[in-house]
Amino acid sequence: MINGKEKLIVAIDTDDFDKAKELIDQLEDSVDIFKVGLEQYVATKGRTVEYLREKGKKVFLDLKFHDIPNTMKSAVKAAIKDNVWMMTIHVSDFEGMRQCAEIAKQEAERLNIEKPIIVGVTVLTSLSNEDLQDIGCNMTTEELAIKRAKLAKKSGIDGVVCSAKEVDKIVEACGxxxxxxxxxxxxxxxxVGDQKRVVTPAQAIQNGAHYMVVGRPITQDENPKQSAIDIVKEIENA
Known part of the structure; x- marks a missing residue:
């Protein structure tokens, strides 16, 4: 049987540290993994990461590093010191991703901690085929995501962030x-909000997703804890 708590990642997307703490406290019995993104990390100067570690929770640090290879490598090296469970970079050039994978292993070994999972963002789920055309890309979101996933795997990073609409194709292509x-x-x-390529938790599991990120449907619900419990059940019943 699938353990839904091991699949669910809750996004703490707020610029208010006290609000973040309140949400974490409400959800600590029903959620094991929390995502800290750019808004929360910058606004609180990383305090939420520290609070989650104090609570014994897994931290998904979602800062989406995207720069020249040396800068990405240095950013990954610095982030590893926070002993996070997973972090994101953008799928960019092969060499940049390769260096990120290499430094993550080396730095984790040096610090004697577990290496974080490094995943590359393929195509943001807020983007549509028309959006890609607007920036000069003639691929569909699915075609681009699969192409980038293959490059990410070749580089040595651990996985990718992708829409559950194309995750089955990525599993087929990358294993x-x-x-x-x-x-x-x-x-x-x-x-749906500002997302354009959305699926339900059950569909995501059926399509082969390892993990799913849920934010507003839980954090903006009148009863976040019950909402999380309901989604965990939906995952387990998929």
Whole structure:
């Protein structure tokens, strides 16, 4: 049987540290993994990461590093000191990703800690085929995501962030052990918001997702804890 708590990542997307603490405290019995993104990390200067570690929770540090290879490598090296469970970079050039994978292993060994999972963002779930055309890309979101996933695997990083709409194709192309993290997850009762490529938790699991990220349907619900419990059940019943 699938353990839903091991699949669910809750996004703490707020610029208020006290609000973040309140949400974490409300969810600590029903959620094991929390995502700290750019907004929260910058606004609180990383305090939320420290608080989650104090609570014994897994931290998904979602800062999406994207720069020249040496800068990405240095950023990954610095982030590893926070002893996070997973972190994101953008799928960029092969060499940049290769260096990130290499430094992650070396730095974790030097610090004698578990190496974080490094996943590359393929195509943001807020983007549509039309959006890609606007920036000069003639591929569909699915075609581009699969192409980038293959490059990410070749570089040596652990997996990718992708829409659950194309995760089955990525699993087929890159193998079941290649980690897939899917944002844009919405229970059927939830609003889509600014996401354009969304699926339900059950569909994400059926399509082969290892992990799914859920934010507003939980954090903005009147009862975040119950909402998380319901999604965990939906995952387990997929």
């Amino acid at each position: 079941k052990d290649f980690v897939t993290v899917c944002p844009g997850i919405r229970p059927q009762s939830a609003a």
